[in-house]
Amino acid sequence: MTRETIALTPQPPTAEAFAPYGTMLGRAIDFADAPPERLSWHEPATDFRHEHDFDTAGGVPEFIWVRYRNPGPEIARLEMHLFTEQAVVPLTGAPIIHIVGRSLADNPDQPDPDSLTAFCVPAGTGLCMAPGIWHASLAPNGEAICLMLTRRSTQEDLVGHLMHGSDARESRIVTLADLGWPTLRIAG
Numbered sequence: 001m002t003r004e005t006i007a008l009t010p011q012p013p014t015a016e017a018f019a020p021y022g023t024m025l026g027r028a029i030d031f032a033d034a035p036p037e038r039l040s041w042h043e044p045a046t047d048f049r050h051e052h053d054f055d056t057a058g059g060v061p062e063f064i065w066v067r068y069r070n071p072g073p074e075i076a077r078l079e080m081h082l083f084t085e086q087a088v089v090p091l092t093g094a095p096i097i098h099i100v101g102r103s104l105a106d107n108p109d110q111p112d113p114d115s116l117t118a119f120c121v122p123a124g125t126g127l128c129m130a131p132g133i134w135h136a137s138l139a140p141n142g143e144a145i146c147l148m149l150t151r152r153s154t155q156e157d158l159v160g161h162l163m164h165g166s167d168a169r170e171s172r173i174v175t176l177a178d179l180g181w182p183t184l185r186i187a188g
């Protein structure tokens with residue numbers, strides 16, 4: 001790899017732009033005219049609609065509360081979860097920069113640098129990643145509190161790895177410098 005730096009310019013999340021990585025949550029839609037399969041309801045005081053059937057591959061789903069404080073702009077590590085989808089929904093005013101990517105075609109345990117995209121995710125929208133999607137999150141505008149939906153066994157496995165160094169059986173975490181990558185950063 002000859003590039004000095006991989007610089008990603010965050011883009012707004014749209015259903016189309018995020019489709020290679022999973023499902024965008026909270027896309028703009030006319031609640032009053034949502035198609036029947038969206039199981040929606042609209043009245044003067046309330047709108048709601050179906051967004052997504054969350055898939056944990058049979059595991060126990062788990063909500064966790066996440067506080068991101070890493071301002072970036074560099075991203076040192078990427079991680080992915082082998083079996084479960086994972087959704088991240090910013091709750092406070094500060095948007096997050098969520099970086100996602102897919103694995104190399106010939107090595108599922110390494111991200112493909114050419115597949116990376118950064119999204120600027122404001123409160124009120126969210127991203128639900130498919131299993132195997134590499135990711136990292138930055139909070140350049142101050143701490144961002146997020147709701148996260150994941151799989152309990154994946155979380156237990158991840159926390160055990162982070163706290164005690166046990167083998168991660170349900171996730172992969174890579175340090176990009178160990179892969180010989182140039183600096184990965186958010187542009188600007």
Ligand SMILES: NC(=O)N[C@@H](O)C(=O)O
Nearest residue numbers: 064066135137150155158
């Ligand atoms: N799962 C978890 O707790 N955190 C990471 O997966 C993350 O994306 O922040």
